[in-house]
Amino acid sequence: MKQLLRRLVMVTATSIAFGTGGAQADVPIGEFELGVSGSTLQEKLVSQNTVFLRVTDKLIHARKTAELPDNPGRQSEFIEYTQLAPSTEIKASLCDGKVYKIEFTSIYQKDFNAIMMARKGVFDYLLRGAAELTEIKLHQDEKNSDVTQTFTINRDALGGSQRGEERVIFALLENGGAQFNWVTLKFMLENRWYCPG
Numbered sequence: 001m002k003q004l005l006r007r008l009v010m011v012t013a014t015s016i017a018f019g020t021g022g023a024q025a026d027v028p029i030g031e032f033e034l035g036v037s038g039s040t041l042q043e044k045l046v047s048q049n050t051v052f053l054r055v056t057d058k059l060i061h062a063r064k065t066a067e068l069p070d071n072p073g074r075q076s077e078f079i080e081y082t083q084l085a086p087s088t089e090i091k092a093s094l095c096d097g098k099v100y101k102i103e104f105t106s107i108y109q110k111d112f113n114a115i116m117m118a119r120k121g122v123f124d125y126l127l128r129g130a131a132e133l134t135e136i137k138l139h140q141d142e143k144n145s146d147v148t149q150t151f152t153i154n155r156d157a158l159g160g161s162q163r164g165e166e167r168v169i170f171a172l173l174e175n176g177g178a179q180f181n182w183v184t185l186k187f188m189l190e191n192r193w194y195c196p197g
Contacts, residue, residue: 023061026179027064029104029118030125034191038094041102050090077113095195104187119186122170127155131168146171 091099131151139146153166
């Protein structure tokens with residue numbers, strides 16, 4: 001039986017209370033790869049100026065920059081780092097020393113150019129992989145605008161080092177409120193080929 005190389009990429013945008021602005025995506029998610037060693041991923045994260053919260057043989061948990069909510073009346077104070085809102089949180093799962101799953105959660109606020117640039121990065125990834133749209137799901141509630149798109153990439157046809165079928169899921173989810181000022185983008189890569197057990 002032919003083993004398929006499967007990667008799951010999930011991108012979700014929804015509302016949240018804090019975040020950062022900017023002209024580009026906080027972390028270049030298209031530059032990360034599955035199947036690399038834990039030390040290689042750590043070096044990549046260090047180059048992105050992340051701070052490590054936990055590193056084990058099964059998990060790497062890191063955060064990028066963080067900021068406090070605007071509060072002009074507040075005086076400078078020290079608080080636990082874990083109480084800050086990270087601009088990007090990264091969790092990687094390892095199996096036999098190889099990264100088989102990476103989850104990114106990036107928070108954007110006020111200036112939507114940053115999240116639009118992140119979305120552009122996702123579609124650039126789809127174009128480079130010659131992705132084909134295979135499914136569109138509309139939320140069952142007529143008053144909810146959520147739409148989920150599923151794409152597949154035939155890695156065998158591309159002739160690179162990766163093989164099998166790759167599945168990409170992209171969704172934009174509304175916050176349901178009148179003010180749409182904060183957005184979270186979630187991006188997940190998963191490839192069970194590196195952890196078949």
